[in-house]
Amino acid sequence: MIKKVLITGATGLIGTELVRQCHREGISVNYLTTSKEKIENSENYKGFYWNPKKGKIDVSAFDGVTAVINLAGATISKRWTKKYKKVILDSRIAPINLLRDTLQNIDHTIVHFISASGISIYPNSETKLYSEEDEEVDDTFLGEVVLAWEAAAAQFKNMGMEVSKVRTGVVLAKDDGAFPQLVKPVKFGVGAPLGNGEQWLSWIHLEDIAGIYLFLLKNQLEGKYNAVAPNPVQNKKMTKMIASKLENPLWLPNIPAFAIKLFLGEMSVLVLEGQLVSSKKIEQLGYPFKYYNLDNALQDLL
Incomplete structure (x- = not known):
């Protein structure tokens, strides 16, 4: 039984919900933060300072911990200048390498390493349904990032740990992430499908993405997992469903791709691009989705 986990990125969108769910299950959380102001110290929630850029880490963060959940990484929703692309990549690889180097040099009790990843590893397609068995990698910048991210996480396998990679879809949360950006134009009466509107959105509700991390942790499951809800939708359908829930008619034509x-x-x-991604693997292992289709997710979020 897992009693204590170390989480990086614990104060972010997914991390905050995951901490809540861990505590509900009686699992204590240690977390690493780059901000000394964010260090808390209660019985089941303890913060420790680290700075992956400078290779600094407080090793007492690993005391009594049997698993690490790595959620560290800068947002991809910020203009991709050459400089910022480097930030996106480095913010995912440097933390993992620092964890690896540290664990190689200390006595520890960690048996399971779970890392965030992304469905953007799969090529853009309007027709192909991707499962974890698919080996193709998208030739975009994000495809490269996810490939490097997963390769970095795989290193923990050589250290005798189970390794899990959570290929995350578009996370829907009330006040943060992609969802408020999707809702805003519809709310103001200027919503419209983007491009041809046919691109797939393999989404997942915030509670379910955190739930999947917890499920992998508690059952000590290794391997690659698509963390997406069972019913992806196309961009035009999602836009229509949001408009219908808000009772705001869509009257503008599609916004052209150019x-x-x-x-x-x-x-x-x-x-403008998207992937149709299957959740069959995690479902067959017994993960019970709380938000199975977009209708009940929107019901909760709007």
Whole structure:
């Protein structure tokens, strides 16, 4: 039985919900933070300072811990300048390498390493359903990032640990992440499908993404897992469903792809491309989705 876990990125969107769910299950959380102001110290929630850029880490963070959940990584929803692309990549690889180097040099009790990853490893497609068995890698910047991210996580296998990679879809949460950005234009009466609207959105509710991490942790499951809800939708359908829930009619034509590319540059792939991703593997292992389809997710979020 897992009693204590170390989480990186614990104060972020997914991390905050995961901490809540761990505590509900009686699991204590140690967390690493780059901000000394965010260090708390209660019985079941203890913060420790680290600075992956400078290779600094408080090793007492590992005391009594049997698993690490790595959620560290800068947001991808910020303009991809050459400089910021380096930030996106480094913010995912440097923390993992620091954890690896530290654990190689101390006595520890960690048997399981669970790392965030992304479904953007799969190539953009409107027709192919991707499962964890698929080996193709998207030739975009994000495909490269996820490949490097997963390779970095795989190193813990050589240290005798179980390794899990959580390929996360588009996380839907009330006040943060992608969802408020999808809702805003519809709320103001200027919502419209993006590009041709056919691109798939393999989404997951915040409670379920945290739930999947907890499920892998408690059952000590290793391997790659698609963390997406069982019913992906296309961009035009999601836009229509949000409009219907808000009772705001859609009257604008689709926003043309060229306009979005002009505005967002290379990061336009985030909204113009998508992957149809299967959740069968995690379902068959017994994970019970709370938000199975978009209708009940929107019911909760709007």
